[in-house]
Amino acid sequence: MIRESQLFEPFTEEPISVMNEAGEWVGGFDLDLEPETLTRFYRDMLRARVVDERLGRLQRQGKVSFVAPGGGHEAAQVGIAHAMRAREDWLYPYYRDIGLLLALGLPLVEIVGQSLGTSADPAKARQMPYHPGSGEFNVFTVASPIASHVPPAAGTAISQKLAGSGEVTVCTFGDGATSEGDWHAGVNFAGAQGAPAVFVCENNGYAISVGMRHQTGSDSIHVKAHAYGMPGYFVDGMDVLASYYVMREAIARARDGFGPSLVELVVYRYGGHSSADDDSRYRPRAEVEQWKRRDPLTRFRRFLEKRELWDDEREAATLQELGDEFTAAVKQAEEAGVPPVASMFDDVFADLPARLRKQRAELLGEG
Amino acid sequence: MIRESQLFEPFTEEPISVMNEAGEWVGGFDLDLEPETLTRFYRDMLRARVVDERLGRLQRQGKVSFVAPGGGHEAAQVGIAHAMRAREDWLYPYYRDIGLLLALGLPLVEIVGQSLGTSADPAKARQMPYHPGSGEFNVFTVASPIASHVPPAAGTAISQKLAGSGEVTVCTFGDGATSEGDWHAGVNFAGAQGAPAVFVCENNGYAISVGMRHQTGSDSIHVKAHAYGMPGYFVDGMDVLASYYVMREAIARARDGFGPSLVELVVYRYGGHSSADDDSRYRPRAEVEQWKRRDPLTRFRRFLEKRELWDDEREAATLQELGDEFTAAVKQAEEAGVPPVASMFDDVFADLPARLRKQRAELLGEG
Amino acid sequence: MSAVTMVQAVARTLDEEMARDPRVVVMGEDVGKRGGVFLATEKLFDKYGPDRVIDTPLAEAAIVGAALGMAVHGLRPVAEIQFADYVYPGFDQLVSQVAKLRYRSGGQFTAPMVVRMPAGGGVKGGHHHSQSPEAHFAHTAGLKVVFPSTPKDTQGLLRAAIRDDDPVVFLEPKRLYRAVKEELDDDPDFALPIGKAAERRRGDDVVLVSYGGSMAETLRAADALVEQGISPHVIDLRSLAPWDEEAVLSAVARVGRVVLVSEAPHTASFMSEVSATIAEEVLDALLAPPARVTGPDTPYPYAQDREYLPGPNRILRAVQRVLDY
């Protein structure tokens, strides 16, 4: 069941790339993006990095209890976001996807509020930082158990198919996630149903300290698509345009009724796994440095500069803007205040059962 | 990591077969089995069928509460058994493998006692019929939850690798089992560790009523090996010699340290899923009849007859022998008697904790 | 309407709700052409087709998890787990995702779905076709848990479960699937409130509390007590989360003696909660310690399939102890 007029082959030996390290277009097809779109991509990558850095700073200041750095994943995440129809398609993201959610349009104040644990979080500060979601944007609230969002994503895609809604479900996860039974169960069900889902692995080569070699016997993630009868795309996830185009094609394929696919975006995580991690215990510094030299922002900036779409001045102005935006978001999120203690009893069910009412009274000392 | 001097290629388009329907050798390599071995294969297939039929009869008589017919799986199962080193290699079987266990050498009286629920069962009649096991033969006791034996099988294989024992673990299951998360988790771990395991799917095309098309998006099971970086062999499981030879090679590969593989043996189940099933609700009779015309016993008998290793006389004598053997086994198993009620409190732990002692007294009315 | 069995009540209620509400879909292993291994979804496939009666892969995580993803997207899935014993591969989905979605999303997403599963022993199914896992669900915040014992309760509670805006685990006592027939209610909106117990018999000497499959043995024990001139008060809990504390506590406060009957393993079971709550809430009314008659803390055996269950004899012995106290 392969569509015609496709740009990319599944199961390539090498990751698909359309832009080389020098920022030159090597796509072999016509770039069909407007200048504003291209600069938008870059701005979103820059925004992801700024937010990442600033949240990290808040964590070190003790204001945010935890961060999961996204540095190195920006191109992949921005590529995914822009290939989607925001508010129409559904997204099942994972904790490292702050940059993706922002590029999709989720308000920064909600993301920041979620991490600060204030009432600016539409989820009422019920979860730890880096676990946002949005009913408004069809973004399923992140849950910590790795891969546990994959079967639900399959279900939403099957529901979209049954409804003939023309919507698509995108589900992201790391390389480690692919080892979980729930990952397999979910992807397999979507495959059996030919549901309009795109499963996207942001493969940074590590699950905390565990490298790919200990994670699985396969050399890459996209080959796992064979198990489900779907195409597997192997993509350079440090190339925002490759990420975008392959995702666009996989999404179109799903939307047109040709079923799900698995996309592997090869990236690297610059920081530790999280603020609780010390990655020097398991990653050679040389490896980190080598990947940093392949920075997705630098590469894409070269691309834009060649087209005179970007320069130092725009960079500085944008950074200023993004910094101010973040500062304002923190202020607004903090002003929202923390949810009252009693609110921990809400939303267990639509109504408050007698037992919980009693427990609330006891806990609040009203018993 | 592919061994040299291998007879078979992984990932073939068509199932590997070495004997055609007419019983002619088409293997393309030299058959290296003694006549006694060949007739032994046939006798074991016949024995599997006889035991299957006789247990079915006991079920209809109400003496056995449940059966899971193995008719159609005999070639596959006998091929697997004879490729193994009994008592040395480990087997993690599933409920439909009675023929495999018998061919491996498990005493018939134990199998029959297990299904009758008498003390002839070395497991003390703790489980329903078709759930045997043997500490003596390194045969892990069958458990009902589908695929739940796969991670333990991976663990045993990893342990074998760590011990450098030269043993191999064979783990069998149906096509439906491959959809379970535990299946994936187990096979993947074995793959990551390069453990000496052979995962064997007896693919009969159905999981109870659910056909392959609803089970997974892939056209076959062996291709799932791609996901784990291991070879996947596609084999005609109605051909006992193909089943044997491919298993022999996969086992040798594992034993020699070249890691695990996935073998798909294409078979058909002639009967209902179990004595509780009515397969006419979901399987066209014509389909069943068509597969019965490809009967593995008939095909292999033709092969033997061409070599003058079998004839009507031997067939009749063997059937008589096997029937008598079964009758004697039933008698012996019944004479062993049913385990006492109090024995249900044994073997929860090595010792009997106070709470259980109290519960035993209460239940027995001694409280 | 003619009288039907409990499993027929399941099939009929599913049919009625599917006819009424196009959002209701049924999914699980063998629920399609096969009609379910117990025939709880019989004829639905012919009537509603593969888009609404979905044969799933053999993966409970996929069943439970995908049901959640469908519910989130607007459907009202009724998922079948073929045997309650097989819920464990889907346990993570149930406790980590389904139970908590409303809470952790602050109400942005909800999970209006039902997970049905035949439970309990007495069918010579051996360990993995006999378990009663309700305590795991009752202990999990965010799940409603229902465990009826009659065809009509099944109708009323399954309808309520399907229409509920929160996830409901719906346990069905498989050994009662075909035990009795009962007329169902003709009212297409007949539903029973989740959380409300049924008084099966009014009496003054001892309160018997049970639910699900063990109701059968409890009622038999109650009959025997009546013959002995003892007056039992019998409560069928029907729902375990929420459970009807009011009904139990008021009866125990009045009668002073109580025996709790459930075939689930003893320790940290649902009846532990009932027993503890009784002691904590109506201690002074107790004329004897609450007594539990339960399955022992062993895996469910095969050869002793019947003996494992708390049968009338064990219940009567417990009643005697409580009366003699």
Place this chain on the structure above:
Amino acid sequence: MSAVTMVQAVARTLDEEMARDPRVVVMGEDVGKRGGVFLATEKLFDKYGPDRVIDTPLAEAAIVGAALGMAVHGLRPVAEIQFADYVYPGFDQLVSQVAKLRYRSGGQFTAPMVVRMPAGGGVKGGHHHSQSPEAHFAHTAGLKVVFPSTPKDTQGLLRAAIRDDDPVVFLEPKRLYRAVKEELDDDPDFALPIGKAAERRRGDDVVLVSYGGSMAETLRAADALVEQGISPHVIDLRSLAPWDEEAVLSAVARVGRVVLVSEAPHTASFMSEVSATIAEEVLDALLAPPARVTGPDTPYPYAQDREYLPGPNRILRAVQRVLDY
């Protein structure tokens, strides 16, 4: 030996047992070079190498299940689940395979293995890094369950667990991992019997029973009571399966008043069992109803990370109610 924290006690005991018995292997996510996310396996990789300190794929079913397959083959695996909240993908392996193997094979196969997991709240981890799932294990026949609260108990019980011939779920209260330091025992065979509680304080006015993380708050509440001139008797259960009924029942029978403290959600929890057992066994000695101070039946929240836990204030209020009764 110098005093060490609880998490150091884990690492040291693992080291000692690995040195003693070549069958002992350690496995789990990040237990290798990383030394475990809490450093409970620190330095073991350097000392014993990748064959005995095995970094697993991210799949708890693989961890628990493969540990079983290793145990069956003669090893003594100690598997780590990174957080107790992540045991659910491995729950089927634990309850369907590990817990029942000895039973269902009639003793032909056994599962001498330990599954360690940091549990409990109070570390701002949000729902999925804070749960206390012990009731699920205590309810599962065939599992031993241990939940220590001090470094030395951790040493003695982890050693006992590793040497036990049956599977042990070993819960570690993560918020106490670095809370206190204590000298360990130098005897290389020092072990504490699984199933034996510890008396933390002898007293006459009220019995406080707790275990794991909640011991910290319980002891703080006990200190406050002493200051108020009230004499609490404090029991640390340490093991939940089997649990020390004798220690609890004799204390309650003597004192007549009891408060049970655990942060696990209230309904059908382990403390339900303790409360029910007390009522059933020593009813007449009770001067007041047993009281439970537990986590509420909500998912574990983030913003109210501290308030969810039964803190000293809630414990003291419960003691007051019990004393005033």
